[in-house]
Amino acid sequence: MPEAKYRRIMLKLSGEALRGGHSYGIDTAILNHIATEIKKVMVLGVSVGITVGGGNIWRGAQAEAAGMERVTADYAGMLATVINALALQDVLERQGIDTRTQSALDIKQVAEPYIRRRAVRHLEKGRVVIFAGGTGNPYMTADTAAALRAIEIGANVLLMIKNGVDGIYTADPRKDPRAKKIDRISHLEVLNQRLAVMDTTALTLCFDNRLPIIVFDLETKDGILKAVLGEPIGTLVSSEV
Numbered sequence: 001m002p003e004a005k006y007r008r009i010m011l012k013l014s015g016e017a018l019r020g021g022h023s024y025g026i027d028t029a030i031l032n033h034i035a036t037e038i039k040k041v042m043v044l045g046v047s048v049g050i051t052v053g054g055g056n057i058w059r060g061a062q063a064e065a066a067g068m069e070r071v072t073a074d075y076a077g078m079l080a081t082v083i084n085a086l087a088l089q090d091v092l093e094r095q096g097i098d099t100r101t102q103s104a105l106d107i108k109q110v111a112e113p114y115i116r117r118r119a120v121r122h123l124e125k126g127r128v129v130i131f132a133g134g135t136g137n138p139y140m141t142a143d144t145a146a147a148l149r150a151i152e153i154g155a156n157v158l159l160m161i162k163n164g165v166d167g168i169y170t171a172d173p174r175k176d177p178r179a180k181k182i183d184r185i186s187h188l189e190v191l192n193q194r195l196a197v198m199d200t201t202a203l204t205l206c207f208d209n210r211l212p213i214i215v216f217d218l219e220t221k222d223g224i225l226k227a228v229l230g231e232p233i234g235t236l237v238s239s240e241v
Contacts, residue, residue, distance in 0.1 A: 001043075009156065012146035014162065017161055018056050031088055040222065057083060084132070146158060168215055169181050197213070212236060
């Protein structure tokens with residue numbers, strides 16, 4: 001059995017990734033694909049945390065542009081992440097993976113409250129922990145929540161799973177045919193070049209805590225497994241380049 005390079009990982013699943021090919025909602029085929037991929041790394045003894053976004057259900061920026069108060073729009077977005085977390089939890093458990101959902105918002109009828117020590121204990125017992133509700137604060141993105149939770153639980157790497165994007169490019173490859181893919185880059189270079197990887201707060205957290213980030217496409221076969229084994233995939237952002 002291969003040896004995992006990273007023993008504890010944080011997956012960041014965007015709402016767009018969960019949407020799949022649909023314009024809205026959750027693609028069940030995508031959820032099943034993710035669960036199958038997670039199962040492959042768990043047999044190696046890898047601890048798995050997951051932070052979910054909610055953009056497939058609610059876009060706070062669009063609601064704000066339409067006149068909604070920003071704070072209210074952001075809280076609605078946090079609730080959307082809870083819906084995604086519950087859907088993912090259900091699929092994981094139907095594949096035999098013991099799972100717990102923790103929410104930064106108090107919704108104890110459907111999810112545990114986020115308690116760091118409890119989350120770490122779940123991971124030590126071989127359970128997948130899904131983190132929902134963002135950080136529980138407005139003005140903070142799901143990317144920031146993923147970086148923060150990864151650091152809090154002692155994750156060795158943050159895996160950013162994208163929908164249709166196989167890494168970081170010098171420009172948007174869908175708009176600029178001259179855009180070139182970057183295989184390895186430092187946190188500081190990403191910050192200085194303002195590359196669209198994640199929001200600045202999240203990236204700064206990773207930089208300050210020397211947390212490596214791997215960005216790759218959701219549809220990459222055995223993508224999570226390859227990342228965990230340290231095989232070249234997508235783009236690696238680290239302090240050591």
